[in-house]
Amino acid sequence: MLIRERMQATHFSSAEQQLVDDILQHNQVLQELTVQQIAQRNFVHPSTLIRVAKKLGFSGWVELKEAFAKEEQYLTGHFQEIDANLPFAPTDGITTIAQKLTRLEQSTLEDTLSLVHHDELNTAKQLLLAADQIKVFGSNANRLISQDFLLKMNRIGKMTSQATPGEAAYESLNMPPKSCAILISYTGENQELRQIAKLLQQEQIPFIAITSIGDNEIARRATCRLNMTTRERLYSKIGNFSINTSVTYLLNLLYCCVFSEHYQANLAHLIKTGALIDKRPSTVAIMEEPPLSDIQIQDSFLPN
Structure with a gap:
């Protein structure tokens, strides 16, 4: 569950709820304010901020503030031009679908x-x-x-x-x-x-x-x-x-x-086992394997 969702699902007192509503509506503004300034802004005691944080499972206000900022930053980053659920429309042609799927893959990798x-x-x-x-x-x-x-x-x-x-x-x-x-x-x-x-x-x-x-x-x-x-x-x-x-x-x-x-050892092992087992023919030059003597790996791992 996201922090935003936990805020909406948790029971708060009226004073705490006022603070939570302010956080949800003005998170970017609140990131720049001190505990005292946020308390004054919402007409609550500074301890209210700590109570809200603990109800949401955090040790204190600073931890909640930082975690919520990171979550919001993630949710508003990437995927601004593509919908992960409906990446293409029913009117899109096959070329457009191909382009949008590529954009979705790229956005996903950057997002991850x-x-x-x-x-x-x-x-x-x-x-x-x-x-x-x-x-x-x-x-x-x-x-x-x-x-x-x-x-x-x-x-x-x-x-x-x-x-x-x-x-x-x-x-x-x-x-x-x-x-x-x-x-x-x-x-x-x-x-x-x-x-x-x-x-x-x-x-x-x-x-x-x-x-x-x-x-x-x-x-x-x-x-x-x-x-x-x-x-x-x-x-x-x-x-x-x-x-x-x-x-x-x-x-x-x-x-x-x-x-x-174990980069060199693993690479040498893959090349050795591949040379012994993989006998697939190829008619495409780019797939052809160079002679083992031309591959720069540890000699001790080469097949006899």
Whole structure:
């Protein structure tokens, strides 16, 4: 749930409600004012600001003020020229549809990148590097998206699997101590994944939540979180275009972070195994592989 939504759903006293209404209507103005100035503006005691912040789950006014400013900045940034739910109109021709879909993909990537925070990403990287086993949990659509991530991770020796539909909760309880999970949920309130998050936390298995912005149960239980773009409604839309693009990007980002830790060794391993296994012919010059002797990698990783 977004902070704005929590403000609208929370019960406040009349004085507190007056302050909340002012925050919702004049957030940019209030960002520049001190606690005393905001209190005077709303004819309330400064302690009212602290009470409102705590009712919304924050330690104090400054934390609420900063979090709300970041949320509003995100919601008003990007996606100004494209609708994530209805990216094209019924009167658009196929060329226009192609152009608008490209614009949607670009906006989604920029939007997702704006939500990536160094410390959270680094924590996720370290969890994956330390894990002997990685398991991905998600809904039907997210299971399909994560297939490519599983393939890439396994090819560099990071044993990654996907939870079995109907058995996911049982599998979460059977994960070995030195393992890590990834939970993918747009709402963060999927009933099955909420149960899995609780079980993983109970068993002290660290997990990464890939979820929307705002507060949700899966994010609260996660060891760290990566936020996906949060622009789509649940079902009144043409398709999950921005969600799918955002999840794919974040999984690719995780893979790249893991890959980069042993860059030369991983690259050499991929080239070695590819040279031994991939015998596909090609009639297009750009696809042709150069002789192994021309590839600048560590000699010790080349096939004999």
